[in-house]
Amino acid sequence: MSAAPGHRTSADPTVGRLIHTVLQPGFAGSQRPPDWLTAAVERGLGGVVYFSHNIGDVATTRGLSDRLHDAGEVLIATDEEGGIVSRLGARDGSQHVGAAALGRADDVAATREVGGAIGADLRASGIDVDLAPVVDVNSNPDNPVIGVRSFGATAPLVARHAVAYAAGLQSVGVAATAKHFPGHGDTAVDSHVGVPRVDASLEVMRERELAPFAAIVSSGVRAVMTAHVIVPAIDPRRPATISPTVLSVLRRDLGFDGVIISDALDMGAIRDTIGLGEGCVQALLAGADVLGLGNPVLGADRPDKDLRVFTEAYDALLHAVQDHRLPVDRLEEAAERIDALRAWRRAQPTSVAAGTSADRSVARRALARRGAVTLPHGPLQLLDVRRLRNVAAGALPATTVQAIVEAHPGSTITPAFALPAAVEGHADRDDLIARDDLPVADVIVTGSPGHDVVEDEQRRKALAANPDALVVVLGYARGDEPLDGARRAIWTFGDSVPTARAVAELLAR
Template structure:
């Protein structure tokens, strides 16, 4: 099942555990000289040489050891309430066994509190005996930031680039912010091309108004985050920059055909994927020329056909939040989660209300039990998720409150 985008993850996992190198350090290899080449020993006549025993795949072994309930839990990213773990957080981790938790401004009061919250979530997850936890955040800088008030601001991507900022330095700063508080997944950067000036949901969150600018700046930012050890999730595939409707409240419609999309909206995503981007978020947008019925996040034509098969992406695919109006106005929460997995997504974001998380989990379990989602299909997503967690060296260790003054100096050093 390994394709070109999963290969870097598995290689990184192997490097980390066989060479002692960190996930982004370069491993140097030198071909042996001719004089040093080993001469094969002759095989006696009539004696066959046994085939070498293949090395066991640790990720496959980990998948096989999980129960169906644990596997389904890995497909869910849950939003929680409060600034400390409440009943909803405990249920998401202990009962739903969620693969990830996402925090918002409602969960953040101060630097010390945020570090303690993430530390407590990791401790809950460890005590439950779950697979390691994605701690997720939307940290783009500017218009979309979840950092505590003590942390210095980064300008929006558009203003940063227009002022001459270095996108790689921006990526490193975003990763530093996330890592300081224990986040290992950042739903950033936005690779949308802001080609419609009336589009306010993206606007200055984009790096630019043309595909070339977004491609160059967006990929540089993405790779810098990867090199810093934080998982970037490029978004909002297949492109939210030429829409009028805000998908938080309604379903945007894009009438462009495949060729037009490839030239503009898809160009930054193709470049990021070719460069090894580990994760993609799919938007709730109706791409009428690709699938006239379902939004991209629930569409096999978009997720499996375009993203996986045509663009060759085999990393982890996240949905945008399934509680957003673009989906919730048409689909029930449970059906939306099942359709997303059927489309080819790996992880469903359920960012608001514990009852939505319960509905998504129940529907996924029922779909697996009935055979609507096969065990092979379920294992495919769980394998990708666990491979990504292993490649980035996630841990359940405590989060130490950061030196905010030092973090601010690092952020301010990259400001244009």
């Protein structure tokens, strides 16, 4: 007697292939995929995700991508937003400005051009899917994880630039991913370490959070990423990633029929509540198609953590099929959407020309300043008081700081905190020790004022020692913030190579 429809047994070889298709693991290595990953790709693995530890120079990364593509039709994804979240620029800074700078310039044609240039860079490295743009409206200035990753604080601004950015990416054959549905902007908790909530009414959600997603879905974005965020107005119990009610809003109300990708299921909001394996099952049942398994370097107590995470996810899905919790037709539905994305990717040109970019112009236009900001030509004492890491990117980049030093040979950089090494996804702050012996600084570099009381205190101490110091704000600006009475300040709205050049040029005038 055959099994009931949707409840085929695990002995059916198609079940194993379908489970492979919906998984998107991370892995260790930058030159050759590990044997387990090559075998998984041969068995139909739907996707992999690159983190900064997977990426070398363009030729090395392209070689890794080619080996994976040669093994099977796997979609290679990465987070390349520009600005502070850049896998390609994790070591030397992104070659492209981030969303906040683009929103400040508010030039839709420039945003589309930057998106196309980022897409061309990804294509050169053999990457198929960009986990960008961020479509969150940064309505809460205390947001610990979005900030300058957002195009701005209003829905119309975010909508027009998210649409333009995605159009630029997809014009060169890289699938864009709108994130983090249904919106992570009005939160004060980071889902990497906890379970955030958006306590807004359904009316506010529709007008603010959902409107940009509706616009980018209508424009033809190929993928949407979920957020591990509870929205009580829609589902008071479950984070969006595992909520059929929330994801039905995306499917039914917004009419999205592309690929839904879960945010990383190893993040605290899932891992520390229901666990990664159960998170995989519930995300798929809720309507997700691709299960992002996250970064296996984090907390790796053994070198085979990547394989163990993949096995945990695979086994959880297999057992859910065996227990009749997970219908096979749900796997088939997800696989069909992934196959459609694969077909779209196959239809793109095999290569694209390097993209031209409006980054330098945008970086200059994005700058805001107070008072006289030129600096003397001799050596300077720089004090970096940033403590918070952006956990989506790891340690915050120092691209603009280095540009100031290079423009003033002999300058010294002093961190206000002892900063241990960091990788994407770490949010620990307890091990960051404030220094008492702060030098008198000519330039004080800070993140987003008001986000961290200890960082703010270090900045106040430094300004008290030299009220004429120039404050360079690399984070999110709160309108006309007083900045502890700083007389001279520059707001950059992010950090990148173009931003660094724009600041250096401004200081030299």
